[in-house]
Each structure stands twice: as C-alpha cells, then as structure tokens.
Amino acid sequence: MQIGETDFQIYGKRRRPFWFGLQEKHCFPLDALFNVARDGNSFHIMVRSDREKKQFIKFSTNSRLDAGEIENLLPSEQTPEFAKARLEESDFHQRLDRLSPRAPVTLIIIAINLIVFAAMCIGGVGVFDADSNLVMKWGSNYGPMTMGGQWWRLFTSMFVHFGIIHIALNMFVLFQNGRMIERLFGSFRFILLYVFAGLAGSMVSLLWNPEVNSAGASGAIFGLIGGLLVFVLNPRNRVPKAVVQEHRNSTLLFVGYNLFYGFAHTGIDNGAHIGGLVAGLAMGFLLARPLDLESRAKSDVNRVLMATGSGALALGLMMWPLKNPSATTEGDLQFRSALTAVGPQNVIAINATNRLNDKARAGAISTKEFAAELETDVVPKWELPYNEIAAAKLGPQDSNYPLQQAMLRYLGGRRNSLRLVAEAIDKNDDRLMQQAEEETKDAAAALADIQTINHAKK
Structure with a gap:
C-alpha cells in the first residue's frame, strides 16, 4: 500500500x-x-x-x-449523514461497554460443551465419526427414549455433539455471536433465552420427526440469533441504523443459508433450528431492554416473570402432543425403542448359543445337560428380544410393520428351533429335530429379509 x-x-x-x-x-x-x-x-x-x-x-x-x-x-x-451514523455507532458501543463490558456465560457454555465432548471422546464415542448409539447414552434427544419418559434428554442434548466438526462449527458461531448477544441482553436474560430456545428446539425436533437421534447446541444458537435480530430491529432499543443493517443482514444470511442447506442435505435437524429460531424471536422480544443506564438500573422483575411464565406455557403446550402421541406414532416409538434394546440382546443370545455348542462339541457336558441348559439358559435369551419386538403395537399400514414381522420370524424361529432341539433330545424324537431344522431355515430366510428391508431404507 x-x-x-x-x-x-x-x-x-x-x-x-x-x-x-x-x-x-x-x-x-x-x-x-x-x-x-x-x-x-x-x-x-x-x-x-x-x-x-x-x-x-x-x-x-x-x-x-x-x-x-x-x-x-x-x-x-x-458527509453529514456518515458523520451522524459514526457518532451514533460510537455512542452505541460506548453504552454497551459501560453497561455490559463482559460476557462470562457464553464462555462458560462453550467450556461445558468442550468438556462434555472431551469426556465423550475419552469414553470411546469417536472424535470424527461419532457412534450414534453411544451418543444416545450421553443424552442425545432420541424420540423413543425421550418420549418414553427420559425427558431430561431435551436439555442434555444441547451439550452433546456428533463429532469434532459438529462441535467446532457450533462453538465458533456461539463464540462469534454469543458474546455480543449476552452483552445486549445481560447474562441472566441470556441464560433464559439460550435455555428456552434450546428446549423449544428439542421439542420441535421431536414433533418434526420423533425417530431422529438429535443432538447439538444449534437449536439454542438459532434462538440467540433470533433474539439478536428482534433486539436490533426494535426501535425501542435505540440501536443505530448502521448496526441494525449489519446484524439484520448477517443474521438473515446465516438463517437463510443454514435452513436451505439443512433442507438440501440429510442428517441435519432443521426442526430444532426452526424451533429454536422462533423461540428466540419470541423470548428475545420479551426480554430485550433499551441499552441505557435508566432501563438497566430498573429491576424489571415483572417483565422477566412474564417472559418466564410465557416460555413455560409455550413449552407446556408443546409437551402435550409429545406426551399424548397418536396410536401410530406411539407404536413406531415403541418399535424404535425395542430396536435399541434388541441389538445388544441379540448379541447376548447368539453368544450364549455359541458357547453352549462349543461346550457340547468339546464333550464338556452330556447330551441331557446340553438339552437342559438350552431350555433353561439359552431359550430365555431369545425370548426376551422376541417379546420386546412383539410388544410394539404396529398395524399393517405402518411403515415398520414388515420389519417387525421379519424380526419376529427371525427371533421366534431361533427360539423355537432351540426349544425343539431340547425337546427332541429329551424325547429322542427325530421328527422334532426335523421341525427344529425347518425353524432354523425359516429364521435364516427372515434374517435375509431383515437385511433387505434395512438396505432399502438407507
């Protein structure tokens, strides 16, 4: 230069x-x-x-x-207009520095998210490609679990992330925008805004698609962006025109791009984004105060109580359909919850079957002992996942009905074949042994059907 x-x-x-x-x-x-x-x-x-x-x-x-x-x-x-605008901007930033010079809560929230993510990585969730089943154990917002009574997941999911890229993007946006927003609203009101938007985002995510395994701070962050937008656009808050234009344009661009990207790609929870954004707009309007000493000196308890009460009412209204789902939704949730439990149970049943077969081949137990152990120890391990899947009330019109029926054939076939083997040994009946072989073949065919159905869903 x-x-x-x-x-x-x-x-x-x-x-x-x-x-x-x-x-x-x-x-x-x-x-x-x-x-x-x-x-x-x-x-x-x-x-x-x-x-x-x-x-x-x-x-x-x-x-x-x-x-x-x-x-x-x-x-x-x-120019006179430029000089006036610069003077207003300078006054705005001086008022902001004088009334709210620091933003400690934003940094604390970022620290909590990073600590949780570090603990998840140490726990084996995965740094880049997170294991979704393990993320569930850390508190993600998975419909069958949340709506099954684990409502605390609506809150904990705000601090859980699917990999380092996910948390890095969210924490960058939170660091870049959260400090300014906290200073505008004040730390206590910032907490109310963040938590309300995060909870609302979690609930809308379930209402949008209760079968999605959702996690991340983005719903709360969208709420902060909504709060920022409504703060700068409200003339009562005396934000200079240049500052209004800057934040209005940047927030609208952020919201528009992210929602478009979310609709264009799979695996992005736009329900949480939209829910958090709308909640942030509403709560931000109720919590915002003019940036002057007189307004900040007032306790304004009534306004905070009104905002808190309105937020609680809104969350309660959203909670009602979540606690009272339709019969179809409830059946799907029961089935999804059963699928989560059946995976480990199936592994336990297979391992128990293999261990018993190994003992028999090694001559460690007699034929009679083999039959007795089949009936008392192995068969119940196949009965448990069968009952889990059978308990889900699905009808022929439900999308998961074919998968449920295939799983019942597979689990029931394995259970029945082992039970018939035990009975055939006990009664020395070749006809029962042939029936056991037929049940085993049917279970193998059902397993192939399960794989075909799951492949078609991907």
Missing part, C-alpha cells in the same frame, strides 16, 4: 467466493476518497465515481498499529 500526495495505491489479493484470492493492483485519486470507516484493523472507504453504483474499498491491515498510521494519512472528509 502506498499513499502519496495525490493518489492512493493498494496491492493485494481480492477475495473470491469458494476460490483462491486474485492478486490485484488499484490506484485511486486521494481526493476521491471519503467517509473513511475504520473498525480495528479493517477499513471501509467510499470512492467518488461517475458510475451510478456506489464504489467502495474494503481492506484489512496486519495490525492495529499499521491501521492507525494509515488512518492518519487518509482524507478526513465525511
């Missing part, structure tokens, strides 16, 4: 979306520059031009010291 007596020359890389920067050189008459706005080490400068479209220069320096020296060399000409 060179600033001469009559011109301003700048060399550098122009940023290009989704591509490498392009090296460029520009030269402007010094008297064509006006309305120099500096923010830290970044500059925004207007340029006089014959074109109808306004021209401006945006660049950043390596340090604030360099920025200060450059600012002293640039023209000081300002």
